[in-house]
Amino acid sequence: MNDEVQRLLKQIPSMDLLLGQPWVPPLEAELGREAIKALFGEVMNEIRAGIRSDSVRVLNASHIIEEARRRMEMRAHPSLIRVVNATGVVIHTNMGRSCLGDATVGAIMPVAFGYSTLEYSLETGSRGHRNAHVEWLLCQLTGAEAALVVNNNAGAVLLCLAALARERGVVISRGELVEIGGSFRIPDIMDFSGAQMVEVGTTNRTHLWDYEQAIDEKTEMLLKVHPSNFKIQGFCGSVPRAELSTLARERGLIFMEDLGSGMLVDIGVPALSGEPTVRECLEAGVDLVTFSGDKMLGGPQIGCIAGSAELINKLRKHPFMRTMRVDKLCLAAFEATLRLYLLGDYDNIPTLKMLRASSEELRERAFTLERRLRTAFKKCGVRSFEMDIVPVEDAVGGGAFPETPLLGWGLRLRLPGRGSAAKLAEKLRVPPVPIICGVQDDRLVFHVRTFCVADVTRIRDVFLSLFERTEEA
Numbered sequence: 287m288n289d290e291v292q293r294l295l296k297q298i299p300s301m302d303l304l305l306g307q308p309w310v311p312p313l314e315a316e317l318g319r320e321a322i323k324a325l326f327g328e329v330m331n332e333i334r335a336g337i338r339s340d341s342v343r344v345l346n347a348s349h350i351i352e353e354a355r356r357r358m359e360m361r362a363h364p365s366l367i368r369v370v371n372a373t374g375v376v377i378h379t380n381m382g383r384s385c386l387g388d389a390t391v392g393a394i395m396p397v398a399f400g401y402s403t404l405e406y407s408l409e410t411g412s413r414g415h416r417n418a419h420v421e422w423l424l425c426q427l428t429g430a431e432a433a434l435v436v437n438n439n440a441g442a443v444l445l446c447l448a449a450l451a452r453e454r455g456v457v458i459s460r461g462e463l464v465e466i467g468g469s470f471r472i473p474d475i476m477d478f479s480g481a482q483m484v485e486v487g488t489t490n491r492t493h494l495w496d497y498e499q500a501i502d503e504k505t506e507m508l509l510k511v512h513p514s515n516f517k518i519q520g521f522c523g524s525v526p527r528a529e530l531s532t533l534a535r536e537r538g539l540i541f542m543e544d545l546g547s548g549m550l551v552d553i554g555v556p557a558l559s560g561e562p563t564v565r566e567c568l569e570a571g572v573d574l575v576t577f578s579g580d581k582m583l584g585g586p587q588i589g590c591i592a593g594s595a596e597l598i599n600k601l602r603k604h605p606f607m608r609t610m611r612v613d614k615l616c617l618a619a620f621e622a623t624l625r626l627y628l629l630g631d632y633d634n635i636p637t638l639k640m641l642r643a644s645s646e647e648l649r650e651r652a653f654t655l656e657r658r659l660r661t662a663f664k665k666c667g668v669r670s671f672e673m674d675i676v677p678v679e680d681a682v683g684g685g686a687f688p689e690t691p692l693l694g695w696g697l698r699l700r701l702p703g704r705g706s707a708a709k710l711a712e713k714l715r716v717p718p719v720p721i722i723c724g725v726q727d728d729r730l731v732f733h734v735r736t737f738c739v740a741d742v743t744r745i746r747d748v749f750l751s752l753f754e755r756t757e758e759a
């Protein structure tokens with residue numbers, strides 16, 4: 287080791303010096319002594335490595351201390367926190383997809399606080415089944431003979447393929463070999479399940495005879511996948527469900543459909559017209575339908591399989607079931623959500639309420655936000671601002687219906703002399719409840735469709751604290 291390296295290494299602040307910083311005790315109250323030491327150690331190790339590899343040539347002790355403090359403060363705050371979604375994307379996968387209403391959250395608490403009937407039958411006083419809490423509800427709502435839930439829809443598809451079509455042929459249209467956000471790609475799932483994918487047709491058109499010609503003695507299943515996140519237009523076509531169903535029946539094959547978003551009922555939103563409900567798919571003769579619990583259904587993250595009792599009984603026994611089983615909090619929330627469907631109480635399912643919100647309602651909400659912000663700006667002496675209420679394009683999200691616009695209302699805001707809209711949007715992401723909004727033409731855009739209760743107040747409070755501080759400075 288040369289002298290320069292030695293000299294630099296000696297300049298690294300000692301652990302004692304770091305631990306003695308005045309800002310350490312409050313952070314220690316959040317993180318504990320051991321984590322504080324480990325985080326200091328991490329920072330110092332990085333600097334040591336930098337010195338040894340010659341990428342660090344000058345040391346500044348106060349910078350090191352600042353860096354350690356920054357990291358600790360970051361770690362001291364909870365990481366998975368609530369945000370305000372002002373993007374207008376209802377099923378926003380990065381922000382947790384569906385929000386849950388009072389009735390649903392209320393059902394989670396007692397099960398979380400205490401022991402529960404998760405796998406305990408009160409009737410027999412012995413072991414029960416976790417699936418039983420929701421199976422009859424799913425059957426009631428979809429007309430299915432049987433139903434099964436796993437931790438998400440990707441798992442549901444994988445389970446069905448692995449349990450029913452391992453080492454057997456699964457025929458699928460080339461127009462349905464979809465990728466749904468990153469790691470869920472039909473060909474990969476198929477490969478991993480051990481099923482043999484047989485692609486038929488072309489990207490834009492697949493005919494019944496494409497399927498007919500592909501069927502041989504190895505074929506076990508016809509698979510239809512909802513092209514959730516894209517739409518092919520122009521010269522295109524796929525085979526109607528009912529025809530595929532007849533073909534499957536004639537040849538003794540399973541007909542499965544991955545419906546993706548999975549609407550349970552038609553909620554009368556024009557942007558969603560033409561989307562089949564789970565019941566419609568089953569009525570058209572699909573043997574098994576898989577769908578998500580936290581997309582259009584508006585519940586917690588879960589994957590549902592509904593359809594033939596004979597097939598579902600085979601799935602129940604598969605070893606994958608154990609690796610995909612649903613957590614009790616999730617099940618409690620899902621059961622509560624399905625009960626709301628039973629009563630037709632769609633306004634207590636926030637995803638449905640957001641999708642069904644009327645134009646007048648949204649416009650009124652945008653005006654409320656405007657009034658509240660105007661008062662807030664006045665209060666902290668912000669005189670220069672431009673606000674207008676504008677029509678905006680919202681989105682269903684969840685990789686669903688990209689091409690159908692969902693028209694909504696928003697508030698556009700420009701604050702001259704207070705930095706670019708992009709910089710302001712960054713500042714809105716710093717408070718304890720961060721605000722995530724759109725930026726367009728150097729203006730902030732707040733889409734009000736995706737607001738939850740009290741979000742208008744939250745946004746106002748963030749601006750109040752933002753500008754009260756700058757006015758003082």
Ligand SMILES: *Cc1c(COP(=O)(O)O)cnc(C)c1O
Nearest residue numbers: 438439440466512514546547578
């Ligand atoms: C979203 C989606 C999936 C994945 O569902 P998760 O619940 O996110 O696992 C699978 N298939 C289709 C068609 C989808 O739209």
